Amino acid sequence: MKPDEDRRSRLQTQPAAEGSAEIVIAFEDNRLATLLFGQHDQHLAFVERRLGVEATARGNHVALRGPRDSIEQAKRALESLYQRLKGGQAISLGDVDGALRMGAAQGVLFSAENGPRPTGGAATxxxxxxxxxxxxxxxxxxxxxxxxxxxxxxxxxxxxxxxxxxxxxxxxxxxxxxxxxxxxxxxxxxxxxxxxxxxxxxxxxxxxxxxxxxxxxxxxxxxxxxxxxxxxxxxxxxxxxxxxxxxxxxxxxxxxxxxxxxxxxxxxxxxxxxxxxxxxxxxxxxxxxxxxxxxxxxxxxxxxxxxxxxxxxxxxxxxxxxxxxxxxxxxxxxxxxxxxxx
Known part of the structure; x- marks a missing residue:
């Protein structure tokens, strides 16, 4: 995997129902991906409840399906949390909630043509x-x-x-x-x-x-x-x-x-x-x-x-x-x- 793919993760856009989309994000480190998804995928379940999307984990990949804006928000939140894990920080359900809220506030629309956009950093x-x-x-x-x-x-x-x-x-x-x-x-x-x-x-x-x-x-x-x-x-x-x-x-x-x-x-x-x-x-x-x-x-x-x-x-x-x-x-x-x- 190329360095830029490690930094931002890999994004694929696949056909989906009208008005919705499916993306697959791959994270390089399997151990960190497991922490990101949460025990028994509880972090992904939280994302599903909050945004009305489907999140399916397969190894170090996660497939997101749902409304375009919602899956873009979920993607940005997961990438932001993955960067925190790479920095040695632990994450909890509260952190997942926070990442989703901050992603919604940034208001970045889904754009498959432009590829992943940089995640805005929250104040720390x-x-x-x-x-x-x-x-x-x-x-x-x-x-x-x-x-x-x-x-x-x-x-x-x-x-x-x-x-x-x-x-x-x-x-x-x-x-x-x-x-x-x-x-x-x-x-x-x-x-x-x-x-x-x-x-x-x-x-x-x-x-x-x-x-x-x-x-x-x-x-x-x-x-x-x-x-x-x-x-x-x-x-x-x-x-x-x-x-x-x-x-x-x-x-x-x-x-x-x-x-x-x-x-x-x-x-x-x-x-x-x-x-x-x-x-x-x-x-x-x-x-x-x-x-x-x-x-x-x-x-x-x-x-x-x-x-x-x-x-x-x-x-x-x-x-x-x-x-x-x-x-x-x-x-x-x-x-x-x-x-x-x-």
Whole structure:
């Protein structure tokens, strides 16, 4: 097989029913092709469900049959995932879903005459432990905004990757030496149990509120590196109330669940930004746990600051949910209810 065929894989167009087509893609490495197709071809089955095509694996070949646009989208997604495997990255069903979404956003039409077209690269963020590629156009814009702006807001429903990508970006800056400290924070809004009645010292009291940040951090960095960072102060995880009076220089600062900040807390947090620092603020405006009548500082800040060009505001929707397929359906159901409720 020629080098260009290895790079892009081989494409054959065969006769098919009117309005549809069949293509056969051959991948050079049998082992990687097996990983690409998934255990019991589950990745190909996912492609079939999503795009309404037929995908049949034979050795290191896969035959795709269906509407021309759909099989072109499937081909581009499979080739993109194969390149990731060649680069030493693992892929999951979530990655297959992401590749299909990105392929649909690129809107490249099938063209047998011109042959395979180069696959557009999704934005990525990488640490020593793993590299994460954008799975939706909104994630792609978000990663690029994180790379270009010192202050980024990300709003939208749960499961869209707001916090996960923010922690990944923060960890990458620490590893590259572009920031001296990583500070992760959340407002400790009480949801049924008061902090004073929880057992343990202050750290043990607030840890449950910050556990999602710990989980994301351990997913990005080796556990021993995280523990050393926590011990030395290079990584700090603290509730929002502990930020008052501080100036955070040469740091990457992430405020998660920011919809539960009051207006005064948000103003206080934003004014902590020091020289050489970057801030990322994430939250879901539909899940506010503040007392009735209390305005969310996140909603107010996005409204007040949206016209400042140095500040990026990224908005996610239910269509950007990258967790289990049911999560997106659940989010849409709640959104529909909120729109019909007076």
């Amino acid at each position: 963020v990488g640490t020593r432990k793993k590299t994460i590629a954008a799975r939706t156009p909104a994630q792609d814009s978000y990663i690029r905004a994180l790379q270009r702006h010192e202050l980024v807001f990300a709003t939208g429903p749960a499961g869209t990757g707001k916090t996960y990508l923010a922690v990944a970006h923060a960890a990458s800056l620490i590893e590259k030496g572009e920031a001296d400290r990583l500070i992760l924070s959340r407002p400790a809004v009480e949801a049924g149990e008061r902090l004073g009645f929880l057992p343990g010292d202050m750290r043990e009291k607030v840890d449950p509120y910050l556990r999602p940040l710990y989980d994301a951090l351990y997913d990005m960095m080796p556990p021993e590196r995280v523990e050393r960072g926590l011990t030395s102060g290079m990584i700090e995880i603290a509730p929002l109330a502990f930020m008052r009076g501080r100036t955070l220089a040469n740091s990457i600062v992430l405020l998660d669940e920011a919809q539960n900040c009051t207006s005064m807390q948000m103003k206080m947090f934003l004014t902590r930004l020091g020289e050489g620092s970057r801030m990322i603020i994430t939250g879901d405006p539909t899940q506010i746990d503040l007392p009735p009548g209390q305005k969310s500082g996140l909603i107010e800040a996005v409204d007040l600051l949206q016209d400042i060009p140095e500040i990026a505001i990224c908005r996610f929707s239910s269509g950007d949910v990258v967790r289990h397929e049911l999560v997106a359906k659940i989010v849409r159901a709640y959104e529909a209810k909120s729109q019909t409720t007076p």
